[in-house]
């Protein structure tokens with residue numbers, strides 16, 4: 552899976568067991584990102600809708616959640632990927648922008664990304680399209696030279712960036728599911744009632760479309776004008792379509808409104824102790840929507856790798872302080888009293904503890920990783 556800030560890699564097994572304990576047959580993952588949580592639920596036989604605002608996330612959801620691996624000709628997929636993988640590299644937007652004007656990929660890989668991405672356009676109107684795009688995104692992620700964010704690249708090439716890019720078949724899953732793109736507030740209103748809803752909103756002002764601008768460009772393949780050291784898309788300067796979940800001022804009202812529109816028997820909200828609202832605010836909003844019980848389960852966790860090594864500008868200057876190394880990940884659980892009790896005990900089996908009122912820590916995560 553791609554490196555992704557806030558990805559629930561560690562919590563995914565817990566969330567899989569929570570869904571099972573809730574007896575969920577249908578579920579929605581409203582800020583699905585990498586689709587990691589939606590995937591573990593699909594693996595448990597749950598029919599999942601994976602939704603997110605980002606273009607690259609829609610492609611991942613189409614590949615891993617909406618696609619039924621039993622409907623795929625795997626031999627044909629292998630042949631297509633082999634053919635794409637053999638294409639000779641050629642100069643294009645990625646080589647020029649992300650290998651020469653910036654240093655996200657080494658040139659031998661950038662030229663192959665250009666050649667392969669051009670060739671994938673031939674499959675645009677087929678069901679192969681999201682699978683091939685996902686394969687390329689995963690392959691490019693394995694040879695990038697970042698700490699996992701595309702706001703900066705490493706001063707010295709990451710050792711993995713020297714390896715040749717290799718396309719592999721994404722691990723597709725059997726079963727039904729749906730992929731939806733859109734603002735969570737609009738998506739929640741349009742979806743039918745589900746057994747379980749999971750909400751994992753952004754935790755700070757850094758926008759995902761900016762953190763992962765290369766993936767959006769790879770998906771859109773629109774050769775945008777760019778700016779700054781990280782060669783970000785100029786359309787990121789547009790202030791009109793900013794997520795309300797990326798601003799201190801709008802986060803709380805947006806989350807309160809969202810929680811009031813989610814239609815689900817059981818709701819699980821992820822958040823942490825370095826952000827903008829208290830755990831009690833989230834619980835109060837969930838209680839106001841009519842849930843019989845709410846509880847907070849807390850997990851101690853390692854923070855994002857950038858916090859541990861610091862961030863450097865291209866000329867080697869340290870531009871991000873090494874910050875706090877641990878934080879608390881919260882799961883706020885709401886539903887019927889019986890279900891919530893069951894889910895809390897599953898959370899405890901996974902190393903969580905019942906939390907009481909927690910204020911966000913005032914540490915400024917935004918200081919890390921910005922150039």
Ligand SMILES: C[S@@+](CC[C@H](N)C(=O)[O-])C[C@H]1O[C@@H](n2cnc3c(N)ncnc32)[C@H](O)[C@@H]1O
Nearest residue numbers: 557558559582584585604734735751753759794
């Ligand atoms: C913390 S991440 C989710 C990570 C995900 N649970 C995972 O494991 O990969 C937050 C996600 O919210 C998405 N997002 C931000 N604003 C949004 C909005 N208004 N509506 C829907 N999704 C949004 C971002 O694109 C990002 O993928």
